[in-house]
Amino acid sequence: MLLARWSIIVLAGVLSGGGVAGCADSPHTRHASSNGDAFSAADARPLFTDVTAEAGLRAFRHETGASGQKWFPETMGAGGGFVDYNGDGRPDILLVGGGTWQEREGKTVPALRLYRNNGAGIFTEVTREAGLDAVRAYGMGVTVADYDNDGDPDIFLTTLHANRLFRNENGVFQDVTAASGLGEADEWSTAALFFDADRDGHLDLFVGNYVEWSPDDDVFCTLNGTDKSYCTPEVFEGTPPRFYRNTGDGTFTERTEAAGFRPAPGKALGTALLDYNRDGWPDLAVANDQERDLLYENQGDGTFAERGVLSGIAFSEEGRPRAGMGIDAGVVDDTGQETLFIGNFSNEMIGAYRHQNNGLFVDRAAVSRVGFPSLLTLTFGLFLFDVDLDADLDLLAANGHVQEDIEPMRDNIGYQQQPQLFINRGDGRFDLRAPAAGTGNPLAMPVVARGAAYADYDRDGDQDVLVTENGGRAYLWRNNARGPSPQERPHALSIQLEGRESNRDGIGAAVVAAVDGTRMHRMVTTGSSYLSHSDSEVVLGLGSAAQVDTLWVHWPSGRADRFTDVAAGRTIRIEEGQAALHPLSVFATSGSGEAP
Numbered sequence: 068m069l070l071a072r073w074s075i076i077v078l079a080g081v082l083s084g085g086g087v088a089g090c091a092d093s094p095h096t097r098h099a100s101s102n103g104d105a106f107s108a109a110d111a112r113p114l115f116t117d118v119t120a121e122a123g124l125r126a127f128r129h130e131t132g133a134s135g136q137k138w139f140p141e142t143m144g145a146g147g148g149f150v151d152y153n154g155d156g157r158p159d160i161l162l163v164g165g166g167t168w169q170e171r172e173g174k175t176v177p178a179l180r181l182y183r184n185n186g187a188g189i190f191t192e193v194t195r196e197a198g199l200d201a202v203r204a205y206g207m208g209v210t211v212a213d214y215d216n217d218g219d220p221d222i223f224l225t226t227l228h229a230n231r232l233f234r235n236e237n238g239v240f241q242d243v244t245a246a247s248g249l250g251e252a253d254e255w256s257t258a259a260l261f262f263d264a265d266r267d268g269h270l271d272l273f274v275g276n277y278v279e280w281s282p283d284d285d286v287f288c289t290l291n292g293t294d295k296s297y298c299t300p301e302v303f304e305g306t307p308p309r310f311y312r313n314t315g316d317g318t319f320t321e322r323t324e325a326a327g328f329r330p331a332p333g334k335a336l337g338t339a340l341l342d343y344n345r346d347g348w349p350d351l352a353v354a355n356d357q358e359r360d361l362l363y364e365n366q367g368d369g370t371f372a373e374r375g376v377l378s379g380i381a382f383s384e385e386g387r388p389r390a391g392m393g394i395d396a397g398v399v400d401d402t403g404q405e406t407l408f409i410g411n412f413s414n415e416m417i418g419a420y421r422h423q424n425n426g427l428f429v430d431r432a433a434v435s436r437v438g439f440p441s442l443l444t445l446t447f448g449l450f451l452f453d454v455d456l457d458a459d460l461d462l463l464a465a466n467g468h469v470q471e472d473i474e475p476m477r478d479n480i481g482y483q484q485q486p487q488l489f490i491n492r493g494d495g496r497f498d499l500r501a502p503a504a505g506t507g508n509p510l511a512m513p514v515v516a517r518g519a520a521y522a523d524y525d526r527d528g529d530q531d532v533l534v535t536e537n538g539g540r541a542y543l544w545r546n547n548a549r550g551p552s553p554q555e556r557p558h559a560l561s562i563q564l565e566g567r568e569s570n571r572d573g574i575g576a577a578v579v580a581a582v583d584g585t586r587m588h589r590m591v592t593t594g595s596s597y598l599s600h601s602d603s604e605v606v607l608g609l610g611s612a613a614q615v616d617t618l619w620v621h622w623p624s625g626r627a628d629r630f631t632d633v634a635a636g637r638t639i640r641i642e643e644g645q646a647a648l649h650p651l652s653v654f655a656t657s658g659s660g661e662a663p
Contacts, residue, residue: 113508114454114488114500115532115544122543123182123190130165130176131538132205137288137295138168139280139303140227140255142469146208146598147535149522150181150220152197153238156638156651157184158522158602160533161222162541166205168282178206178231179224188525188545198239204231208518208598212261214270215317216571223249223272225256225598230274234317248319254306255280258338260594262349263570264326265369266623269313270570273328273594275335275353276306290472297469300356300390305333308353312369327371332358337394337449340592342577343405343422347625349575352380354391354409360418364426379428380407380420389415393449393519393597397460398588400495406431408462410446410597413480417441417449417464421495437462437489440499443479444487445469447597448519452530454488456548456557456608458585462489462497465516465534465597483513486534509544522602528559528636528654530606535599548608549654556656558609558635563651564591567643568624577621578605582612609635 119125131141145163152159160182167174179199182190194200205227211220219235232247233240244250249272258275265271280303288298310328311319323329337354344350348365355361359381363371375381383389390412396405402421407428409418416438420428432438441464448465455461466484473482488510489497502508518535525531529548535541549556560580564573578589589605607615615633622628622643630648633639640649 112547113502113506113510114547115509116547117507117509117512117542118188118545119540119543122188123192124160124541124543127162127180127541129163129535129538129541130167132165132167133538134168136282136285137297138282138285139278139298140205142297142537143257143277144207144517144537144598145535146518146600147533147541148209148211148518148520148600149524149533149602150211150222150600152181152220152235152240153183154219155184157186157526158524159184160190160524160541160543161209161211161600162535163206163209163224163518163598165538166203166227175203178202178204178226179209179222184524196239198241199233202231202242204228207255207257208259209600210259210261210593211600212270212574212593212603213571214261214272214313216269218571220572223259223261225259225274227255228253230256230259243317247317248321249311252309254309257336258353258594258598260338260340260351260592261574262340262351262593263575263623264310264312264349264365264371266348266569266575266625267315268566268568268570268624269315270572270574271313271369272311272319273338273351274309274311275338276308276333277336277356278303278305278334290470296472300334305355305358307331307333308335326369327366327373328363331361331373334358336392337409337595337597339394339396339407339595340575340590341396341405341407342575342590343396343428344426347621347623349623352394352396352407354394355388356390356392357388359388360391360409374426378426379430380409380418383415383418384430389418391418392447393465393595395450395595397451397590399451399460399491400493401586402495403586403588406435406495408437408449408451410449410464413443413445413468415442417446431495435495436497436499440489441487444484445480447517448534448599450519450521450596450601452521452601453606453608454530454546454548455490456529456559457493457610458582458587458608459491459493461491463487463519463521463532464489465519467515467517467537481513483515485513486510486516509542514542515539517597518599519596520599520601523561523604523606526638526652526655528561528606530602533599549656551656558611558613559654560607560609560615560633560635561638561654562605562607562618563638563640564603564605564620565640565642566622566624568626569622569643572603573620573622573643574603575623578607579619579621580607580615581617582607582609582615604638
């Protein structure tokens with residue numbers, strides 16, 4: 068994340084770097100079920116509406132603890148995301164509050180803050196009622212899953228020191244860190260995800276760690292030779308990750324080395340779940356900051372072999388490590404192969420690596436048309452979702468710099484930066500949707516973005532966006548894809564999975580849908596983006612198609628379920644091994660956000 072793309076003096080050394088650019092145009096192609104040109108690259112009408120204030124989130128502020136010392140962690144936080152903590156079918160919002168330093172007496176900050184979704188687009192803070200108000204830590208990120216298979220989501224918080232696990236007990240969270248076996252490490256942790264590494268029906272935990280840092284070990288870094296500036300990760304040793312095996316009785320056992328996750332360079336800021344070789348076993352990709360990116364291939368028994376260099380994702384085209392931050396993976400074209408997207412520093416494009424075959428990936432940053440527009444941005448949060456519901460995955464990048472005084476130092480690079488939305492043409496090539504200035508569109512608003520996540524909070528069939536800001540606000544953007552006019556409203560189908568033999572959340576399940584000759588591939592995941600958690604519900608955009616012709620669910624247990632002629636316009640639940648679908652609700656259509 069913090070690769071210095073300007074000269075920065077660290078003690079007696081000078082660190083510097085450069086960047087590359089490239090872009091290739093190609094003909095426009097579309098999916099058969101595309102929704103016409105309703106959402107082209109031209110900003111005919113805002114795709115998002117900023118509803119932060121009316122949603123009740125305006126008062127939130129992330130705390131960095133900054134008081135002039137320019138300590139390294141102050142630039143990094145924080146994450147957030149969505150969790151239906153009370154099981155009412157409406158995604159609630161979970162935000163990492165940040166933290167303070169010990170010498171700042173009299174100021175306390177909840178490490179986590181929880182906001183209940185009341186329907187009608189309104190959220191109410193319930194941090195105290197949910198048992199989270201007394202949590203004190205310098206918080207970084209969150210991941211959410213039902214690790215104990217009891218039917219409700221639990222929370223894992225990464226921090227600057229000791230991480231925390233909170234078990235959900237009927238909407239009230241209990242700190243079970245020590246009892247679970249996760250409380251021994253004292254490290255700066257960042258990106259984490261739950262996944263079933265050995266497919267035994269119990270979710271294991273991967274925890275990415277960053278660097279070895281403490282106030283006592285802080286280093287003086289400067290941009291101008293006089294004043295202290297925030298350091299870059301090159302001056303600190305990386306901390307390798309940890310992996311914990313779920314024993315199935317509510318406890319975890321560390322198996323980092325035995326599972327093949329060490330040795331590793333550390334400095335992890337993003338991790339994503341994928342199955343690039345299509346063998347049914349979950350693989351992991353890790354974005355590292357100024358160290359090579361990693362690709363862990365599951366060996367079919369819950370152990371892993373690291374293939375980053377061999378696969379081609381570890382370095383830039385120049386053979387150097389980049390400042391990897393947010394990461395996500397998905398099928399963005401008709402090849403059926405997954406593409407890894409990795410957010411990087413300014414003067415470093417967003418990486419786009421598509422799996423070719425036999426474990427090899429090709430860098431498509433330029434060909435995808437994502438590379439050149441992202442060259443001057445510093446991308447933290449990053450994820451794939453079908454924003455316009457036209458059956459292909461689009462890409463959102465949440466951007467913001469780490470140096471408050473960067474603007475006098477570098478032309479065309481700001482501290483606050485606009486987010487970027489890349490609309491998929493249907494073939495893995497994207498158009499940057501550039502909003503007109505002054506439109507009130509959230510995409511035109513520069514922020515110091517960090518985390519980014521998605522969920523259909525208003526239950527209208529399209530996925531809305533949450534963006535967190537370092538030392539600032541959290542922003543909620545309502546997606547307008549399924550607007551008030553039926554003539555402009557693309558079809559969609561939302562799918563919730565419930566494992567029986569597999570883990571309860573169905574994490575790692577592959578969902579494949581055939582619609583009018585187009586085949587869509589989705590995977591149920593945790594992790595991805597930057598320090599944040601998106602809803603695990605699968606939303607399939609169908610464009611003008613009113614149904615999914617054939618729907619397959621390939622479960623982690625190895626079971627495959629198949630359904631035909633699945634009607635759109637609703638949310639369904641699929642239980643592993645059951646022949647019938649369970650309709651849960653139809654989509655709201657009033658535009659009010661009131662879930663039926």
